[in-house]
Amino acid sequence: MQLDAAQKVKFKKNIREVVDALARVQGENELINEIAKQAKDNFDIKPAKFKKVAKIIFEQSLDEQRVDFEELCELVETVIH
Numbered sequence: 001m002q003l004d005a006a007q008k009v010k011f012k013k014n015i016r017e018v019v020d021a022l023a024r025v026q027g028e029n030e031l032i033n034e035i036a037k038q039a040k041d042n043f044d045i046k047p048a049k050f051k052k053v054a055k056i057i058f059e060q061s062l063d064e065q066r067v068d069f070e071e072l073c074e075l076v077e078t079v080i081h
Contacts, residue, residue, distance in 0.1 A: 003011055032054075036047035056062055
């Protein structure tokens with residue numbers, strides 16, 4: 001990729017912005033994991049389940065999750081019956 005001087009400056013700036021954003025994401029993920037560990041200690045809930053509840057609430061996808069689970073149950077019942 002050939003860039004002139006101005007394009008190089010913009011490219012480097014864009015890369016730095018993404019790297020900074022990834023660092024923030026990493027920090028937030030570490031915080032989420034720590035909160036999930038606290039939930040395990042405080043409420044005896046597995047961290048993965050705690051995070052799944054939070055994600056469903058964040059995405060407002062409870063109805064979709066129900067439909068997906070019902071479909072999964074139907075498939076399992078088809079196999080075992």
